[in-house]
Amino acid sequence: MFISQNFEMDSFSQNPEFTIHSFFTFLDTTIMAVEFEGGVVIGADSRTTTGAYIANRVTDKLTPIHERIFCCRSGSAADTQAIADAVTYQLGFHSIELDEAPLVQTAASLFREMCYRYREELMAGIIVAGWDPRRGGQVYTVPVGGMMTRQPVSVGGSGSSYIYGYVDSNYRAGMSKEECLKFTAEALTLAMERDGSSGGVVRLAVISEQGVERQVILGNQLPKFSTV
């Protein structure tokens, strides 16, 4: 992800937005979420960058919004944290009023409302995923700009470009929980290997009726894809 504040107009460059000197903290990242029968699997890398310096190499980009609803954050670290806090508050309030667990779609709509309304000021790409009793596991993607759409599998962040081909070819409907975990871990590993802004460890979480199970795959335990 790139921003276009403080750029220099280079007369030879046709794309000024790519000649940047930005020192805002970014979650240039790879995030992913997959639906399966009975829940969702979400995953993210763990790198936060400020320019070329890795400000945090063990970031947790999987943020709980409610008991069984998480969001995966990419883009500006500050923006996404602020939005997530605001939505957590709104959703908590809504859930108490309703006196039951909120729908994942409600959480996604709250994200969308905020991301769209303040689209000029914000730089946030968010994937909302969770489980509710009415519709089971769901993944909603709210990319930069503020659109919202439900998808069985969604990838986001700067590293996601590199794995579109892999995800398109390897995703099948009706995978089991273990298959989804393996699929997510492998896709994130491939992205981390190619994208300089993604790296560190792979954080995974499974959200289902039973609750949330989190796991971390350390660097030396990641799946190996060697072409040598």
Add this chain to the structure above:
Amino acid sequence: MSEELFPEPEWLSEEVKTGTTIIAVTFDGGVVLGSDSRVSAGESVVNRVMNKLSPLHDKIYCALSGSAADAQTIAEIVNYQLDCIKHEEDDPLVCSAATLVKNISYKYKEELSAHLIVAGWDRKKGGQVYATLNGLLSRQPFAIGGSGSFYINGFVDAEYRKNMTKRESQEFVVNALTLAMGRDGSSGGVAYVVTIDKDGAEEKCVLGNELPKFFDE
């Protein structure tokens, strides 16, 4: 530092690019090259059936990407240079062809913006693939290039295996091209595939409706 408030529309100054996907893979006994067929100028597709696999010699081909004019010119010049030395030896080495491409790319790197992948078969080292991005020369088991190649980095990293058969390599190339064309707006059309082994070069065109189908959300 100045800011342009009203930049002129892009298509007025947009050069013709082969925003593209190209790939070359070695297998035991030769190489397989593949490319899409779309040439764009800004948002407009100016040629939807361009063959970006250009012969440099009987058993050496190159795949073009980047600026259409630059890439074609480099390929023609190297084709001519290889023709000149044809009289001295029968089969030029793939390494020689790649070095000639690299020399031009490096010498004029400020003016040119083209990335050619050179691949072929020779008697000395069999099937070889060379990447010549911006003037470097690197021999690799396989190489991908063009704007569409970003989307298949993960796929090729995961799916490439050493010592595939000719059939498997061709399938790998067609699958990779299809996935890239599905995600990159600047790649599309048909898939051209060239297989080079000791017997020569075999060209094939896979039409849009014959391409494999992948899960599309």
